[in-house]
Amino acid sequence: MMNKRNRSISRYLRLALLTAITVSSVPALAASFDCSRAQRADEKAVCASRQLSEMDVEMSVRYEMLTGLVAMGTRGDMQDEQKAWLNSRKACGGNQSCLVTAYRQRIDALKDEYAHLKSRGPF
Numbered sequence: 001m002m003n004k005r006n007r008s009i010s011r012y013l014r015l016a017l018l019t020a021i022t023v024s025s026v027p028a029l030a031a032s033f034d035c036s037r038a039q040r041a042d043e044k045a046v047c048a049s050r051q052l053s054e055m056d057v058e059m060s061v062r063y064e065m066l067t068g069l070v071a072m073g074t075r076g077d078m079q080d081e082q083k084a085w086l087n088s089r090k091a092c093g094g095n096q097s098c099l100v101t102a103y104r105q106r107i108d109a110l111k112d113e114y115a116h117l118k119s120r121g122p123f
Contacts, residue, residue: 032060041094049096055103062110069117078113 033056035047046052063082067075085106092098 031056040090042089042092042099045092045094045096045099049099052096052099052103055100055107059103059107059110062107062114066110066113066117081109 031043031046031053033043035043038044038047046056063078067078070078085102089099089102092102
């Protein structure tokens with residue numbers, strides 16, 4: 001059974017994801033970063049692909065939501081994980097298949113972290 005805090009977090013996450021999906025459908029805001037400043041092959045590929053742009057926004061929203069819910073030490077660990085993931089995304093270059101796989105893995109990892117946090121309740 002979900003307590004009030006878990007229901008609130010769950011509603012907030014659903015709202016954030018809905019907002020992210022809505023925002024991601026607007027071409028000027030296609031990714032979680034400024035596409036006019038994209039320089040690397042991975043960034044350009046994300047900006048050029050609707051699927052990758054949507055995955056980038058979802059990943060970014062999930063990451064930001066989680067970092068706001070955890071303690072400072074855990075937040076530092078998450079920042080280290082995100083930096084490592086960004087390096088692995090960079091290694092994909094413009095290879096869309098590699099990028100899709102990288103995003104799926106990162107989104108799944110963030111979903112798992114949220115589920116773990118949620119299971120530890122009550123908050």
